[in-house]
Amino acid sequence: MTxxxxxxxxxxxxxxxxxxxxxxxxxxxxxxxxxxxxxxGTRSFRAMIGQGGGSDGLDERYAHRAMDGFGAFILGRNMFGPVRGPWPDESWKGWWGNNPPYHTPTYVLTHHRRDPIEMEGGTTFIFVTEGIEAALDQAKRAAGGRDVKIGGGVSTVRQYLRAGLIDELHFALSPVVLGQGEAMFAGIDLPSLGFRVTEHQATEHATHIVLAR
Known part of the structure; x- marks a missing residue:
């Protein structure tokens, strides 16, 4: 089940x-x-950018899980690029070059219509103007029984959380303080949404926490 x-x-x-x-x-x-x-620093990330090497420890296991088993992705428009408002032209095709790391249909939330973009490696960016539930319906159909990943950014994750549409969360809590930026949990009550911690493991660079309903 997806x-x-x-x-x-x-x-x-x-x-x-x-x-x-x-x-x-x-x-x-x-x-x-x-x-x-x-x-x-993980092997999965280095492979994603066409390089060898990388770590094989606990961070790698979570990195691999973070990209494995998904049949579709959903991104907010800010995750796709820095362009705001109506698309001025068709030149911007994402941060990732000609071969993005998704390799599946990838749905981009936007208020401005744009034709799909077929990229190398099996990624097709599909722009959805009808809202988060419409994007999820399309992504589930495209996923073919595999999971759907809500790839971010923060605003997109928060919208799906508030709508009760996420089944599992894996956060990598980094030993960094930013002071300001995009707050993930402001106004969100994870226990009331049914989430409980099911995994927590720490490495030098992060504490990995999985919550599920």
Whole structure:
């Protein structure tokens, strides 16, 4: 049965999933890249960017799980790129170059219509203007029985949480404080949504916490 999951989502000790002042130069905001130190050293990440090597420990196991078993992804528009408002042209095709790491249909939430983009490696970006539930319905159909990943950013995860549409959450709590940025948990009561901690394991670079309903 298809589950809707958040996996490998890095947050700071003070609960921010991205730093302030996101831009083309700082897509995760100022200081945001520090949240992902646990991931960038893994074998899975290095393979994703076409390089060999990388760690094989606990961080790698969670990194692998964060990208494995998904038949579709859902991204907020900010996760797709820095362009705001109506699409000025068709030139922006994501942060990842010609071969994005998704390799499945990937649904982008937006208020502005755009035709799908077929990329190398099996990724097709599909732009959904009808809201989060419409995107999830399409993603579940496309997933073919595999899971659907809510890839972020923070606002997108929060919308799906508030709507009660997420089954499992994996947060990588990084030993970093940002002070400001995009707060993941403000106004969200995870126990009242039915979530309980089912796993927690620590490494040098993160504490991995899985919550499920």
């Amino acid at each position: 589950k809707v999951r958040v996996a490998g989502f890095s947050i700071s000790l003070d609960g921010f999933g991205a730093g302030p002042e996101q831009s083309l130069e700082n897509p995760l905001g100022k200081g945001g890249m520090e949240l992902h130190r646990w991931f960038r």
